[in-house]
Amino acid sequence: MSDKVIRLRAAWVVGYQAGDHCLYANGEVVYQGDRILFVGHDYSGAVDEDNHLGNSVLAPGFIDLDALGDLDTTVLAFDNQPGWKTGRIVAQDWQRRDLYSREQLNFAKHYAYGQLLLNGITSFAPITSILYRAWAEEVDEYLYAADVVEELGARAWLGPAFMAGYYASDTLGQFHYINNRDRARQGLEDAVRFYERLNARGVPRLSGMLAPDRIEGGDDAWLHELGAVVKSLSCPTRLHCCQSELEVREIARRYQGRTSLEVLAQYGLLNAQMLLPHGQFLGGVAGDVSEDIARLADSGATLVACPLVSGRHGKYLEHYKSIRAAGINLALGTDTWPSDMFTNMQMGVVLTRVVTGDVQAASAADYYRMATLGGAKALGREDLGRLAPGCQADMIVISLDQPALGQIFDPITALVLNGNGRDVQTVIVAGKTVVRDRELVNSRYSVAELHQQSQQVFNHIISTYPERTVGHPPVSEIVKPAFNIVTREEP
Template structure:
C-alpha cells in the first residue's frame, strides 16, 4: 500500500501527550506515516515541504485513543435478553456468557462483529486496540479472520485468542497454538501483531499457565490474562492454592515485565506491590466492571505504586468518551474525593500511558518520529476551551460525534466525519441480521 504524501494539519490546539504542555495554535506535519514536525501553525504553513494543508484551527489535534482491552464479539450481546439475571460473576460466565455467547461463535460471526467493532472504535477516536477473542469452536483460523477485517479498516491492533482449558485440555492447547501461529505470521506487519493470552487461574491449570508463559517468552510476546475481575478468583485461589491470584502467578515464576493483565478489580495491597515490583502492566475497565457487579478497581493505588495502566472498553460500551468519563467519576465517588483521577491523568490512561501499558511506548504521543496516529476533535464547546481546561472539556463534554478526523500510520480512516475504510451502513445491517439470528 503506498504511503500517503506529506500533510500539514493546522490546529486550534495541539496535545502532544498527557505529560506535556498544551499548545494553542499549533499543528503537525505528517510524512511517511510518521509525525515529521510539530509547531506553530504559521511555521508549518511556511515550510516548503508542507504538502497538502488541512485547516483544523477550529479543532483539537490529539493523539488517537488506545483501547487497551476489547472483546469485539461482545457486540452480539448488546441488548440481548436474559431470562434469569445471573446471581454473581461466576454465574454470569457459567450460565450466560460461556454457553450463550462464546461457545456459539464461528468464523462468520467473528468477521461480522469485528467489522462493526472497528466502525464503533474509529467513530470514537480509537486508533489502537488490543482484542481478546474467546471462541473455542472457531479455532483454528479465527485470528486471521479478525486480522483481515482489521487490516481493511486500517486500525492498529494487537489480536489474541483467550486460551483456556474449560472446554478441554485439547482445546486449550489449540488456543495456545492459535496465538503462537498468529504471532509468527504477523512479524513485520506494521499495524497488526499477535499476543499470547490465557483466561484465568480458575479455567487454566498451573501447568497450562506455565506453558503459556514459556511460549510467550520464546516468541518475544507479552502474556495476557484476566486478573481478579471480581471476588470470585481470589476466593478460588485461596481455597485451591492457599494464596491470592498474583501470588499464584509469582510462585509459578510467571509474574514479570511481559505480563499484561486486565481488570484487576479485587487486588490486595500486597498484590499491588508485587505487580509494581515485577514490572507487570494492567488495563482498567471502569464500566464493564460495574455491569458484572465485579467492583471498583483500586486504580489510584495502582497508579501511586507505579503500575503502568491503560483503559479499555471490554467490548461493553465502546464509546471511549463514556469510558473516560467512567474512570474520571467512579473513583471520585468511591474514594469520596474530587481530587482523585484528574482529567489529565484519565486522558493519559487513554493515550500515552495506555500505550506504555500495552508495551507500545511510541504510540499515544504526537512528537517527531512517532507514528502518525491522531484525531481531531471539534472545539465548539458552549464554554471556551483553553490550555487549563482542555482535558476536562474533552472527557466530560465531547462525544464520538465531535471526532472529525481519524488517522492511523499517516492514513485517514475518517475524514470530516466520514468513514473511509468500511461501509458503515452495510456493516451495521449485517451485524443486525447476524444478531437477530444469533439471539434466536
C-alpha cells in the same frame, strides 16, 4: 515518488514535551508518510499540503488494551441478574457448540473494529466472548481478523483466545470447573502458530499477542506452559485476573489460599509483558492488598482498567490511590458497548472519586494519560500515544463546535467531562485517513449498513440463549424488558 509533507493546523494540538502531554494553542502537526516531523508553532519547512481544521482538537489516537471485538452481550445482564441464571455462566448440561456461523463472526469483526476507529481508537487489542463457542477461538478466524484490520487501516495487536477450562453452573447455582488437557495444549500451540504467522506477514500495523482467556480458566500444566511461552516470545500477553469473586474464591481453593497475582508470579506470568484487566479484587480472600500492589509494582505489569463495564457491575478500583502511588502502569480498555474512550475516561474519574471518597484522587489528565501514554508503555511502543517528532502519525480530530460539549474552558477537561466518541470527525492511522466525516474510508460497508446487519446478528445470538442458560428458560425469562410491553389487541 516520496510521500507528501502534510501540515494540519487546529485551534488546539495535544503535543508532547518533557515526558507529558502539552497543549499548543493554534498549533500544527507536520507529517510525512507514517511519521510525524514537527509539532508546535511556525514550521519553517516546505509543505505539499496545508489543512486548516478550524475550531478542533488534534490529538493522538487512543489505545484500547481490552477492546470490544464483537457484539456485546454483557449489556443483556445489565438488569437481568444473577448472571448465572441469565447465561453469563453456561449451563453444566449444555453441549458446547459454535453458536455463531463463521460468516457472522467475520461480520462482527468488521463491525467492532470499525466502531473502534469511529470512536478515535487507533490502536487496539480486541477481545471477544468465548461463551458462544464449542471451545475457544481459532487460527483461521484471527487470520481473517488480521485481514479486516488491514482493510480498515487500523493498528492492532491480535491473538486468538485460549483456555484450559471453564466454569459451568448446575440448577442450584453451584459452579463446576470443566477442563480439557488436549484442547488446552492445542489452544496454546495454535496461539504460538498464529503469532508466528502474523509476524511473518510483515505488516507494521499488525502485531501478535497472546490472549489466554482468564486465570481461573487455567490449570497447573497450562499456567506452566503459558509461562514458558511468554518468556520465549516476550510479547504482550493479556490475562484477565483479579476480576471476580468467583475467580478469587476458586484460585484460593485450588492454590492453597494464594491470590491470583501470587499464582501468576509462581508461574513466571507477572512481568512487563503482562496486560492485566481488571484489578478489582486485589488481595484475594485474605484481603492483603498491600502485598499484591507491591508484587504488581515490582513486576512492571500493566493494570488495564475498564471503568464503564466495571461500574455496570458495581465494582471498581477502591485502591486506586495506592496503585498510583506504587508507580504501577495504568492503561484503559473499553470491553463493552459503546466502544467509547471518552465515556470510559469520564466514568473512570467519577468512579475513582466515589470509591476513594476523595475528589482529588483522579483528574481528567490522569485518565487521558491512561488512554494514551499508559497504553503505549504497556505495549513497549514509545512512538504511540503522543504527538511528537519521530512518532507514528496516529491522530484524531475532534470538533469543538459540537453544542453538546458546552462551553470550552480547557479542551481536555471538556472532552473528558462532556465528550463522546461521536464527536470524532477524522481519524488518521500511520499517516492515512481511515475515518472522514464519521464514515469508514476503507470499509466495504457504510456505517448504516454495519448498524442494520449487526442488529440481525445480535437477534440471532439472543435466540440461542435458552440452550446455554441454566434450566433452559425461554428468552422472555432471560432478557426481560425494563417495563411490560403492551401490544395492539387484534379485533
